[in-house]
Amino acid sequence: MNFGGLNTVWVIVMFDLPTDTRQARKQYTIFRKHLLNDGFVMMQYSVYMRHSASDENAQAHAKRIKCHLPPDGEVRIIKITDKQFGRIEVFYGEKHKKIEQPPEQLSLF
Secondary structure (H helix, E strand, O other): OOOOOOOOEEEEEEEEOOOOOHHHHHHHHHHHHHHHHOOOEEEEOOEEEEEEOOHHHHHHHHHHHHHOOOOOOEEEEEEEEHHHHHOOOOOOOOOOOOOOOOOOOOOOO
16 A cells, blocks of 8 residues: 555544344443553544554554444455545534544654
């Protein structure tokens, strides 16, 4: 994937998972906890995101997600640059919260 020379990438995971049975809710919870443990934060319901230092790092997170997919439902992964992320338009009703910002410095693992 070529991001036009930009190194930092946002990984956005969107999912629609069933919660109609006890087992389905358990699978949903396990998947959600995996995202949180992998550094994702909730952007909105069923949409989680995390900042990655490079496309290679973003690919590694996507691979981990694919290894933890629940048996039912749908999961989508989008990778976008900081510039693309900055162009997201957010609209609020009466209640609103602070818009997510890229980290000021990169974390090295």
